[in-house]
Amino acid sequence: MSSGADLFVVCKQCGSEVSPYITECPYCGHRLRRRAPELPRGKDATSAGRRSRRLHLPRFGRSGERSVLASPRARRVHSGTSLRLDSRPYATSALLAASCALWVIFHARPILYFELALIGPLHGDWWKLFSTQFVYLNGLYAFVTLLAVAIFGWLLERRRGPVVTLVVFLGAGATGALVASAVYAVPFVSGGNGAALGLLAAWAVPDLMDARAGNYYEGDLLGVAAIAALLLVIPYARPEASWLAGVMGAVVGLVLGFGMYRLDSPER
Numbered sequence: 455m456s457s458g459a460d461l462f463v464v465c466k467q468c469g470s471e472v473s474p475y476i477t478e479c480p481y482c483g484h485r486l487r488r489r490a491p492e493l494p495r496g497k498d499a500t501s502a503g504r505r506s507r508r509l510h511l512p513r514f515g516r517s518g519e520r521s522v523l524a525s526p527r528a529r530r531v532h533s534g535t536s537l538r539l540d541s542r543p544y545a546t547s548a549l550l551a552a553s554c555a556l557w558v559i560f561h562a563r564p565i566l567y568f569e570l571a572l573i574g575p576l577h578g579d580w581w582k583l584f585s586t587q588f589v590y591l592n593g594l595y596a597f598v599t600l601l602a603v604a605i606f607g608w609l610l611e612r613r614r615g616p617v618v619t620l621v622v623f624l625g626a627g628a629t630g631a632l633v634a635s636a637v638y639a640v641p642f643v644s645g646g647n648g649a650a651l652g653l654l655a656a657w658a659v660p661d662l663m664d665a666r667a668g669n670y671y672e673g674d675l676l677g678v679a680a681i682a683a684l685l686l687v688i689p690y691a692r693p694e695a696s697w698l699a700g701v702m703g704a705v706v707g708l709v710l711g712f713g714m715y716r717l718d719s720p721e722r
Contacts, residue, residue, distance in 0.1 A: 545616035546607035550622060553588045553600055553646070560589060567591070571629050571694070572643040583635075587627040587646040595645055595692045601709030602650040602681055610657040614714065619653070626652020626706040637698060644694035646704025647685050654682055655707030659715050 462471040467484035478485050550607035560567050572586040603623070611619040623646075629649030635641040658678050675688040682704070689697035 457708065476525050476666055502539050509687075538599050543608040543611045543616075543619075545619040545623075546604060546611050549588075549607060549620075550600055550604055553590070553596070553603075555598060556588045557590060567644075572635060573640055574640050576635055583628040583631045584624055586631055586643050587624070591694050592646050592692050595647075595688060595695060598684060599650050602685060603646060603653060604651040605681075606650070606657050613657070617715070622656045622710055623649045623709060626656075626703035628697070629699055629706045630696065630702040633702045634696045634699045641696070643695055643696045643699050645692075647695050648699040651682060651685050651700050651704040652710070654678060654685070654708030655704045656711035656714070659708060659711030663715060665711065 461474075463474045463486065465472055465479040465482065465484055465486065467479060468482040470479060470631065472479055472481070472486070486589075491555070504658075508619055520590045556566075556570070567589055570582065570585040570589045572582045576582060590599070607619055607623065610622065627646055627649030630652075631643045634643050658673065659673040661673040661675055661678075665675060686697065686700055686704075689695040689700065
């Protein structure tokens, strides 16, 4: 039937030479066989197919010398251990909900602001270091700060989980308020600019380290820098937003972020 079994077969209906790996003649529609034969799979093709399923396409950083797979952080991302893509931002949602609820309650009962914000010495009211992060006098200040908390809190929680997000937020904000109360005789600290900068800095550390090493990084560091600059200049427009609390919050975020980065990459 076939003059070259490896190259073609001859259709019995029209006599055309067709591929041996089809079931119907493309010229007359005559059925050649019930099922197409399996393609030959050699040892090399099988091993190459397995390798192609295991490997990911490389992407290059600014220098173009090292692929994304060469970075330990990138290997963690590809292995699915550093990003929780299916998780929901429970901690970030709780922080935003608490701030919004206190905003409504504060406008219904203004005296509550003076009971929660850090105005003057602590005098044993240590809990004000944490409560002052959730109260705002100005709506624009609250909007900008809560937007930053929503963005970087969600990103950090997706990468590290809700517990780390809460620790960074409360730790950065409380440390900034504590330093401001220690430096100023009559401190005035209100709002979460320090906590927002802490979340921003903690999330940006891996990208900063990869950018410094010339590796590929997935974040937009220019956008992060613009939001950080906006949070840092807010105290010059709103007196209740402490610039010292913001700077210290960013420092705490950098320290915590770098510590987590070193724990993930002990070889560094």
